[in-house]
Amino acid sequence: MAIRVFNTLGRRLEEFRTLEPGLVKMYVCGPTVQDVAHLGHARTYVAFDAIIRFLEYYGYKVYYVRNITDVGHIREDTLEDRIVEGARREGVQPMELVDKYMFSFFQDMDALGVRRPNIQPRASMHILDMIEMIKVLLEKGHAYVVDGTVYFDVSTFPDYGKLSGIKPEELEKHRIEPDPRKRNPADFALWKKAEKGYLLKWPSPWGEGFPGWHIECSVMSMKYLGEQLDIHGGGQELILPHHENEIAQSEAYTGRKPFVRYWLHTGYLTINGEKMSKSLGNFISIKDALKKYDADSIRLFILSAHYRSPIDYSDEALLQATQNIERIRGALDELYSLIQESGDGGGGEAEREVMDARKRFVEAMENDFNTPEALSAIYSLVRSANNYMTSRSRHSRDALKMYYDAILELSRALGLLQDYAPGRYRVEGEAGRILDILLEVRGELRRRGIYEISDRIRSKLAEIGIIVEDTRTGVKVRFRRHSR
RNA sequence: GCCCGGGUGGCCGAGCGGUUAGGCGGCGGGCUGCAGACCCGCUCUACAGGGGUUCAAAUCCCCUCCCGGGCUCCA
Structure with missing residues (x-):
């Protein structure tokens, strides 16, 4: 081809x-x-x-x-x-x-x-x-x-x-x-x-x-x-x-x-269905957009349509792109932490699924750079990986690594997730250490069944854009960039 | 006026002659102390309208309507 x-x-x-x-x-x-x-x-x-x-x-x-x-x-x-x-x-x-x-x-x-x-x-x-x-x-x-x-x-x-x-x-x-x-x-x-x-x-x-x-x-x-x-x-x-x-x-x-x-x-970009122009007052600079959404969200939004098609910028569309990029990141995070505690074993199903997805991805891009189609290959890989992780109790390191590597490889072939680094969360400096303490205390409260207070910590953090999730592999923290 | 693109299910968005796009949302179930995330299933009789070609059309042809753009600065 x-x-x-x-x-x-x-x-x-x-x-x-x-x-x-x-x-x-x-x-x-x-x-x-x-x-x-x-x-x-x-x-x-x-x-x-x-x-x-x-x-x-x-x-x-x-x-x-x-x-x-x-x-x-x-x-x-x-x-x-x-x-x-x-x-x-x-x-x-x-x-x-x-x-x-x-x-x-x-x-x-x-x-x-x-x-x-x-x-x-x-x-x-x-x-x-x-x-x-x-x-x-x-x-x-x-x-x-x-x-x-x-x-x-x-x-x-x-x-x-x-x-x-x-x-x-x-x-x-x-x-x-x-x-x-x-x-x-x-x-x-x-x-x-x-x-x-x-x-x-x-x-x-x-x-x-x-x-x-x-x-x-x-x-x-x-x-x-x-x-x-x-x-x-x-x-x-x-x-x-x-x-x-x-x-x-x-x-x-x-x-x-x-x-x-x-x-x-x-193709053109419109804002809420209208042409972007200064006279209409709907002129959005890249800097302003980046204050609201991170670069991967904006990139995923753009790549969700074919490059020749017109695209319409709206908060709804950007929110959807943000959800999708978080879905990919979430799968990678989960894969990464499971890799640390998994045992030996071959690639199994993963091997075939990764090969299929890679093939679909390349074929989509060969066809006039059909990024929406290419993205669907990544999504199917994410779904397979999530399925693999939730549907069984023991995991093979090889299989997890195959999923992890392929998702990252294909995403980066489109310029997505260039800065991605696995890890629970990273907050620099003192704020990070304080957050650690808070989460440790919350964990202890949960262990003792004092949910009323542990949930309050969670909801208060959510109010300032820090999303705390309890997963099978521990506490997970995400940050919400966009203002609602 | 002339010339290009487009109009796809609740929304976004691929497909461009015959096989499930995909995502979001919604509903049900699983997991969870709960929530979220995630998984499974379902949902939506989709293709602007009308003619035609074909065994077969969202996909090709003709006409109509609507939207965006170019002919003026614009990525």
Whole structure:
């Protein structure tokens, strides 16, 4: 079997084959660092993170580049760079704003357990490369200059529209009046002339200005990955115009097709059924979400839907994800403590169940990274393990270990439970020692049958988010992160 | 207006021509001092509506309705 991926280019499932055996060259469009990252970013980057982790689990080496857009992303309505706009909003220098939100983004990605890219190139550090590429496009007749601004000439690229399915003439419908000096309404800026006093600008053969938005991704992906890439990803909203334009300028520049073998796009995230936007007041940052739910809950929520499907963020959905991740953790905890006191014996049933689950997991992921299906393989393993533990009085260490290892292995192949460490509970410092004393006293009360007081301790602790459970292998403590 | 996606049982969410998805919830039972966790069983006559193709359709075709998105900044 092999991996099959849904390629936006052609809109069909294709067998995944890399340019170089064993190596995946991958580029995902990063954020424009103008503000704090939101759940939409989380959705896209976590989804791609699971894909990357699975590819690595599958045996590929993945060379991953994700850019930082810190210049050139212009609003078509106000014709203003979003970085400049944000800088004015906060009363700081543009590059001050960029630093602030770029590092904030890095923090968020780390907090979500997203594997760091091999390179995170910044647009502003590649201006010279962009100028070189634009020069070549002009030489080859694919671009023209109008008063200090350079446009890509779409009419010289017959393939224009192959990704999004749009025809250049369909782009004639505009809500915003295009520059009348453009030859074709679909033509897009490679370089833009800067007005006097503009903060983000660089010298160029066409005068002072700044790059268009799309050119950065062509330049940076080709610089670090070569003229052809295996995977290029991003959110669905980038298909047109961003990725369409990237294809046009890249293939016109190199003369090689395809620029990208597989285009992958993630679906949207809505909040309680509505599109997330600042104007609707339902904008949720990654930092805010992490205050309420832990990273594994958020990741499980995202992976519970296929990466191309739309997902809706709601407290109910996150609560369900939290329950599910706790179910997996609970089984691991239980397995771990039983392993310590179990005897010899073969794997038995466990061996076959683990093999089955692993097979189902891999097949699900091979099928366009079907994470919901892959998760169900993990759940069935959890159920089998729990069943094994509750249905008999003696356990084989081998069987327990097989379950334990497989559950953790498959979870981590999706990036789940990266920080998981078995153990009853861990509370740092004095609070932890006080909790120990409290639980010891409670245990003694229970032994003496003074349940009224032992139960009161339990319910009081529950009120502050410490869940105490009495299991066959001892007292178990869980913590409830989310506020109710 | 044009172009993409979608509409699956109480909820979330796979499946995309014939075999149980899975999870959550609910009900019953087991375990437990109780609770929780966990296990077992059950539950829900599922596939937006209407036509058609087929031996067979949630899955393919046509029409209609509804939702989201792109053509404008967005992951």
